Amino acid sequence: MPERFADRLLDWYDRHGRHDLPWHDNQNAYRVWVSEIMLQQTQVTTVIPYFNAFMARFPDVHALANAPVDDVLSHWSGLGYYARARNLQKAAQTVVQDFGGEFPDDPEQLETLSGIGRSTAAAIVAQAYGKRAAILDGNVKRVLARYHAVPGWPGQTAVLKQLWQHAEAHTPDTRVRDYTQAIMDLGAMVCTRSRPKCEACPLQQDCTAHARGEATLYPGSKPKKAKPEKTTWMAILEDADGRILLERRPPTGIWGGLWSLPELDPALGADELQDHCEQKLGLRCGEPELISGFRHTFSHYHLHIQPARLLVHNANAAADDDVLAWFHRDEALALGLPAPIRTLLTEPEQAALL
Template identity: 75%
Template sequence: MSNSFAQRLLNWYDRHGRKALPWHHDRNAYRVWVSEIMLQQTQVATVIPYYEAFMARFPSVEALAAAPVDDVLSHWSGLGYYARARNLQKAAQQVVEHFDGRFPADQAQLESLPGIGRSTAAAILAQAFQQRATILDGNVKRVLARHHAVDGWPGQTRVLNRLWEHAEEHTPDVRVRDYTQAIMDLGAMVCTRSRPDCNSCPLSNTCTAHATGEAARYPASKPKKEKPEKSTWMVILEDPEGRVLLEKRPPSGIWGGLWSLPELDPALEAEELAEACEQSLGLPCLDVTLHNGFRHTFSHYHLNIRPARLSTCHPAAIADHDDRRWLYRDEALALGLPAPIRTLLAGPEQTALI
């Protein structure tokens, strides 16, 4: 493959590629797998501190499998897409139970684990076991879509299948570990979404998009659809000791399994909050203070959060149990919390509106 796509990419990687990322040290399937899940829809610079803290707390698949789920979620808090963390632990438990704590070096068996798809399984095989396996993450899709001028949004089956064909075509039989890292690095560092540096690209002389000056055209963006908006009251309910009431969300859905604040109907007026809180929670609430609202955007809708702080003199009316707890703020911040809830509990008091 003296002048092939793969060889030119490997030559570039030897000079410019990233070879000292945290998951490259003491490389094994567990460390590679955790990094691959964290890197889904998240940039390397953001992932590194989370990864290092996660591995310090859960150094092995056995440690992750045995950990309390709240502990796992707390170490994921801020990374978003929390189903990844829940699936991560479920997969760890299956590896321990069904594979004696060793990740299988088999594509189909890896894909049978929660949260592991075709590309992630291939990345584990290539990076951890040095098997020839074909990856196709977001960076790779962009490189191949531009190089081969593949029209259309990669979320469409027709387009995705073409990209898989090109990915398979270029994956070499040797140095596959370096190749998979190289093509990911090229997409992240050179063939970037908004400002590709074609003059530094080792593939530019055979890249169709570069030849036609249409790099920005590929890959096509997902068809735009207006995101709906929702609203909610978030209640910061404090007892006389300064503890805050938290509720655990259902295991599936938005913020599944994380601890959050009680919510009230967004149609309520401010003067109705104390009574609604008492009806909803079964304890008298008073001293309503409103704070500046803000918007949190999910992948498929915007949530307008309206925070309200209330107090109660009778916290005993709500006893602690698995899905509801009175906690001091420093205790709450040790749990798995959605980023907006963490901000409400950890940040300075927002300017009161009334």
């Protein structure tokens, strides 16, 4: 059965798979690695323009390792899950320092690099070096869970163990580069989450979930729990020269390491913002102009953002350092900014629609 599974999948891939993705050009470990990290939690169509821009700016691991972190985050702005970008550069620096700028072809060594787990390491080994290694990303989990009718949510240890066993069993000894792309393509194009195209699937006749008429029941869903709601003020503090005060967020946590607007105590009333800015930042401000608030959803909570624009009369009172700094708008937009903050600074009326 494993041979039949791989053979059918490869035959389908030869005729219907995606052969023109940008990371297939000049394929090497660096390009495969960057694409794999970008594709975590993100659709291919979204990733393609980011990947092309990233490669133009950071064409190899040395360029990425030596770049200013703000430059890296700026090229990641809008992709979300910013820890991926910070880990990407940290891993690049390790590759340069410890591996002479060459990615190892051993999965266990690759897994020692920041942000690289078992499946990503296997994808690099298989696609860049053509060595046999089983992958198990979200698309592959879905294909295998349906084919073998594996019950339960893949985030559970026992379920994940079963899926890895199936992934290992089906991975062929030859054409492994094509096979890894083929099974990812099948999950993305045919064995989709909500409306699988079973009639077009090369694995249909042996798929247990399809035979039971239960394809959409696999894989099992993550147990749901209500996301907490949080609120915050975000201050657009602008001086007479049109500069905006930005605050660099801590290196870990939400939007880690990115520049953002200063957040103010959500318990404050609008009539208290001026006094608070003077007490917290030493800034004398005019009356606040409120902008339509909006909600931004993170993986584990909803954040209600209420922006307020305040004109600052004594801009020099705010420190200009690695944490707080004044930027002209075009300078600010060249930095690594969270997507809703970028929209807020360019089209505040659109931010409310996010």
